[in-house]
Amino acid sequence: MKMQLVHQASLQPGDLALDLACGTGTLALLLQKSQPDARVIGIDADPEIISIAKKKMKKNHADSILFEEGFSDRLPFSNNLFHHVFTSLFIHHLTLEEKKDTFKEVHRILQSGGQFHLLDFEKPKNRTMRAAFLPVQLLDGFKTTSPHVKGIIPDLLKETKFAAIEETGRFSTLLGTIRTYRAFKV
Numbered sequence: 708m709k710m711q712l713v714h715q716a717s718l719q720p721g722d723l724a725l726d727l728a729c730g731t732g733t734l735a736l737l738l739q740k741s742q743p744d745a746r747v748i749g750i751d752a753d754p755e756i757i758s759i760a761k762k763k764m765k766k767n768h769a770d771s772i773l774f775e776e777g778f779s780d781r782l783p784f785s786n787n788l789f790h791h792v793f794t795s796l797f798i799h800h801l802t803l804e805e806k807k808d809t810f811k812e813v814h815r816i817l818q819s820g821g822q823f824h825l826l827d828f829e830k831p832k833n834r835t836m837r838a839a840f841l842p843v844q845l846l847d848g849f850k851t852t853s854p855h856v857k858g859i860i861p862d863l864l865k866e867t868k869f870a871a872i873e874e875t876g877r878f879s880t881l882l883g884t885i886r887t888y889r890a891f892k893v
């Protein structure tokens with residue numbers, strides 16, 4: 708599923724790309740491999756995860772990927788900096804206010820014409836997929852996950868003034884429907 712984001716972005720040499728809430732850096736690594744001349748940064752709120760990610764990059768000869776510690780609703784980057792921002796399986800962990808603040812921050816740090824690529828649990832395709840999502844809700848909390856049952860991501864993108872919002876993929880998984888999106892900063 709992460710490869711869908713890699714393909715839809717099609718990074719170019721010199722592009723600056725951020726993997727937001729990067730975890731151990733799996734997506735950051737796929738992005739760097741897809742375009743060795745792009746500059747890839749991963750950011751995560753958990754310093755232990757960052758240290759695991761750094762070790763993983765060393766093992767994979769991808770030391771050029773930079774990692775920073777930081778929160779999604781106050782990103783430590785200047786305005787209009789990135790060509791691409793990616794985020795995978797993260798937004799469903801946030802409260803509605805945090806989701807909104809995070810989308811505003813992503814919009815702020817993207818260049819005009821820059822792209823936001825997302826992958827997350829979203830509106831279930833059918834009743835089976837709705838039932839499959841329940842364990843995730845029990846584990847991660849109903850407050851943060853319920854908006855995704857209705858399909859919150861396109862609405863949030865619109866509200867944050869992103870343009871050309873497109874659903875680029877839909878995956879039926881053991882834990883529910885996962886959708887991918889792309890949107891542009893005008």
Ligand SMILES: C[S@@+](CC[C@H](N)C(=O)[O-])C[C@H]1O[C@@H](n2cnc3c(N)ncnc32)[C@H](O)[C@@H]1O
Nearest residue numbers: 728729730751752753756777778779795796797
């Ligand atoms: C489910 S993991 C997803 C990791 C990775 N993106 C992936 O797809 O495998 C969620 C990640 O979000 C990070 N995280 C949680 N709250 C955060 C916040 N407010 N800002 C940045 N990262 C956060 C966690 O530390 C964790 O690494």
